[in-house]
Amino acid sequence: MKKLLLWMLVVSAFFAVTEFLQAQWSNNPAINFAICDTTGEQVLAKISSTSDGGNYVSWFDNRSGSYAVYLQKLDNLGNKQWASSGLLISNNPQSSSLVDYALIADSDDNAVIVFTDTRNGGNLNVFAYRISPNGDFIWGPDGIALNPSSDFQPNPKVVETYDGNFVVAWIIAAARNQVGMQKLSPSGSKLWGTNPIIFQSATEGFSYPDIVPSDSGGVILFHTATTGNFPAQTVKLRAKKISSAGSVSWDVNIQDIGTIAAFTVPKAYSDKNNGGLIAWHDDRDMNSLQSGFIQRVSSAGTLFFPINGAEVSLLVNRHNFNPVVAFDESQQETYVFWLETEPNQNQNGISGQKLSLNGTRQWTDNAKAFKDLSVPNTTSISSLNAQMGNGKAYLFYLQGSAAGLNDKVEGFACNPNGDFVWPGNFVTLSEPTTDKLQMVSTVDIFTNCKLAWGDKRSGASAIYGQDINPNGELGNSVIPVELTSFTVNVSGNSVVLNWITASELNNSGFEIQRSVISNEERNLNWQPIGFVQGNGTTTQSNSYSFTDNNIYSPKYYYRLKQIDLNGTFTYSNEVEVDFSLPQAFSLEQNYPNPFNPGTTIKYSIPIVISTEGRNLNVTLKVFDVLGNEVATLVDEYKPAGSYEVSFDASSISSGIYLYKLQVGTFFDMKKMILIK
Numbered sequence: 001m002k003k004l005l006l007w008m009l010v011v012s013a014f015f016a017v018t019e020f021l022q023a024q025w026s027n028n029p030a031i032n033f034a035i036c037d038t039t040g041e042q043v044l045a046k047i048s049s050t051s052d053g054g055n056y057v058s059w060f061d062n063r064s065g066s067y068a069v070y071l072q073k074l075d076n077l078g079n080k081q082w083a084s085s086g087l088l089i090s091n092n093p094q095s096s097s098l099v100d101y102a103l104i105a106d107s108d109d110n111a112v113i114v115f116t117d118t119r120n121g122g123n124l125n126v127f128a129y130r131i132s133p134n135g136d137f138i139w140g141p142d143g144i145a146l147n148p149s150s151d152f153q154p155n156p157k158v159v160e161t162y163d164g165n166f167v168v169a170w171i172i173a174a175a176r177n178q179v180g181m182q183k184l185s186p187s188g189s190k191l192w193g194t195n196p197i198i199f200q201s202a203t204e205g206f207s208y209p210d211i212v213p214s215d216s217g218g219v220i221l222f223h224t225a226t227t228g229n230f231p232a233q234t235v236k237l238r239a240k241k242i243s244s245a246g247s248v249s250w251d252v253n254i255q256d257i258g259t260i261a262a263f264t265v266p267k268a269y270s271d272k273n274n275g276g277l278i279a280w281h282d283d284r285d286m287n288s289l290q291s292g293f294i295q296r297v298s299s300a301g302t303l304f305f306p307i308n309g310a311e312v313s314l315l316v317n318r319h320n321f322n323p324v325v326a327f328d329e330s331q332q333e334t335y336v337f338w339l340e341t342e343p344n345q346n347q348n349g350i351s352g353q354k355l356s357l358n359g360t361r362q363w364t365d366n367a368k369a370f371k372d373l374s375v376p377n378t379t380s381i382s383s384l385n386a387q388m389g390n391g392k393a394y395l396f397y398l399q400g401s402a403a404g405l406n407d408k409v410e411g412f413a414c415n416p417n418g419d420f421v422w423p424g425n426f427v428t429l430s431e432p433t434t435d436k437l438q439m440v441s442t443v444d445i446f447t448n449c450k451l452a453w454g455d456k457r458s459g460a461s462a463i464y465g466q467d468i469n470p471n472g473e474l475g476n477s478v479i480p481v482e483l484t485s486f487t488v489n490v491s492g493n494s495v496v497l498n499w500i501t502a503s504e505l506n507n508s509g510f511e512i513q514r515s516v517i518s519n520e521e522r523n524l525n526w527q528p529i530g531f532v533q534g535n536g537t538t539t540q541s542n543s544y545s546f547t548d549n550n551i552y553s554p555k556y557y558y559r560l561k562q563i564d565l566n567g568t569f570t571y572s573n574e575v576e577v578d579f580s581l582p583q584a585f586s587l588e589q590n591y592p593n594p595f596n597p598g599t600t601i602k603y604s605i606p607i608v609i610s611t612e613g614r615n616l617n618v619t620l621k622v623f624d625v626l627g628n629e630v631a632t633l634v635d636e637y638k639p640a641g642s643y644e645v646s647f648d649a650s651s652i653s654s655g656i657y658l659y660k661l662q663v664g665t666f667f668d669m670k671k672m673i674l675i676k
Contacts, residue, residue: 024078025450025467027475029409029431033078035452036070037462038085039063043437045452045463046103048111049444050133052076052537053505056111057452058103059463060094061086067094069115071103071131076444076505078467087135090127090143092119099124099154106160108186109133114156114168120148126156126170128184139188146182147172147196153180157210162274163217163244165191169209172198176205179223183246192246199240203227206238210268212276214299217244220276222268224260234258237266237280239297250301255293255308259284272329274299279323279336284308292320292338294355305359312336312353313367317343320351326386326393332357333416335393339381340373347373348381350395352418368418370395371426382406383439389447390470392421396429396441396451407433409453413472422472429466429474432457445503481507481534481562484541488558488575490583490606495548497558499572502541506565507534512546517555517576526559536565554579581640582606587661587668590647594673597650601633603661604642615639616664622647623658630657649674 040063053076070086101115129143152173172178178200183191204225241249266280281290293309323338334355350371354362380400387394396411409430437454455464482502513526560572582604620634660669
């Protein structure tokens with residue numbers, strides 16, 4: 001069922017009762033939001049969303065002379081919840097050459113951050129911290145050392161499992177690289193033993209692990225498998241299901257051809273159904289052109305797409321670099337975007353593809369060009385980030401200039417047909433002509449996107465951010481009061497309105513408005529007839545009801561005026577009541593009964609409007625006594641009214657039959673007898 005969204009522009013919020021806070025997200029792409037711009041250099045931002053629409057942002061920071069790890073918590077409007085320059089997580093000794101790390105917000109809105117430093121005698125080891133929304137160090141001030149050894153151990157990844165624990169995976173550098181993994185409880189206990197589980201091979205090196213949660217507390221591990229030495233390496237891609245106990249449930253080949261480019265880092269994505277997706281580029285045709293591929297694997301190890309991956313585009317003479325994924329779990333469709341260049345890589349553009357459940361290309365075999373190839377040597381495109389929300393796919397990226405600087409953050413949104421949906425197609429999120437570094441993004445529960453990146457507008461790199469709402473606007477976080485149903489029923493001489501919200505933010509309540517319909521023309525002079533208080537801010541579903549007993553006209557329209565705490569308001573769809581129409585469902589006994597071979601069935605439908613604002617589907621079916629369907633007499637959307645339908649039983653044998661009327665959640669069934 002589609003959901004009707006009542007959108008409201010939120011520009012302020014109240015803290016406690018009286019303290020007024022101004023939102024920090026900027027509506028000016030020339031300004032943006034300084035998440036941290038202080039002494040020294042701030043780099044390698046990560047961002048993750050919390051359940052209330054807020055965010056955590058982390059980064060490395062050398063304000064004290066060496067790189068330390070900092071973290072900031074933002075509310076849904078971008079207000080900093082901790083010290084202006086962030087919360088110091090760790091200032092332990094750090095390598096001057098930083099490697100990748102990971103940040104997530106868990107189901108209790110704690111931040112879980114895993115990174116490396118050299119506190120153990122100069123060895124690059126992995127450490128995990130869990131920080132509460134109040135800034136408390138749940139796993140202690142020094143975090144948890146996952147594998148304190150002399151091995152070089154870069155690039156940790158972390159996920160929360162569906163049983164509330166945490167799994168971390170990282171590279172263990174050796175003659176043939178290995179993958180280390182450990183599972184941590186919410187309190188920080190190591191659930192897979194003091195030492196981590198290590199995956200290795202006698203013939204292959206395992207690198208670049210990425211993980212997604214799966215069923216029963218397990219995870220799916222993706223990683224590369226490499227033989228040979230650079231530049232003659234053979235690089236393949238594997239996936240393993242790791243159970244809650246740490247055993248391997250299955251091991252499948254994702255790409256077994258071996259033509260993945262050396263040092264490519266494929267990225268994995270959860271399908272929110274215990275499986276995962278992974279995208280990469282390779283040159284399996286050996287034509288010096290990289291093509292984009294994607295695979296989806298289920299929790300049972302079944303591949304959804306063709307073996308060795310679904311190719312995203314067949315357009316000739318093009319490189320497809322660094323594909324990124326946005327997965328629509330409601331439609332089970334996959335959106336893929338990538339950097340596209342001509343063979344010499346002097347011109348850069350962005351293309352995209354939508355894939356069906358089995359990996360069939362939906363936007364033609366040559367995909368869809370969203371940004372045409374540029375004039376040679378004038379621009380570059382990097383840091384592609386894809387997100388999914390409210391039926392739209394979002395893509396954000398850094399765009400460079402002829403001066404060699406990534407001087408613009410840009411993005412667009414498209415619908416399932418691949419059409420642009422934001423005014424002007426492309427939106428500039430940051431335009432100061434200074435270098436921008438390594439941009440990351442997240443989408444919150446209200447489908448607002450939040451971005452963070454390194455920015456040299458003040459000289460040394462700082463961390464800046466920007467939000468953009470589903471309408472393509474900056475600085476005004478669109479927060480939905482999500483109305484999942486709005487129905488009207490007649491009870492005697494009263495009208496009963498019922499509605500349900502899935503989530504609310506700053507919701508003061510609902511003003512009920514009514515308009516009389518006179519001579520088949522609607523009176524647009526809406527009149528308030530009541531008010532129902534809302535639930536402020538909540539992610540829980542809430543049900544509301546209002547009864548109108550002041551009835552004097554045969555026909556009315558009703559609507560809801562949802563009002564925010566700061567006075568902002570918006571309207572629901574309209575529903576109609578006509579007292580001349582049936583006021584209740586009814587299914588009458590067929591006549592004649594018994595019959596041979598024809599009979600008539602009458603039924604009535606009151607005004608019932610679906611969430612989509614239209615009539616509900618009506619089905620009237622005939623069954624035998626064993627429950628087998630014999631005939632479908634009605635299967636269509638119908639307005640309120642009284643109906644009759646004929647049933648010709650000349651093709652079936654004598655006996656007792658049942659006929660069933662179903663409209664939405666209402667159904668009724670009666671018996672009829674055919675005698676020949």
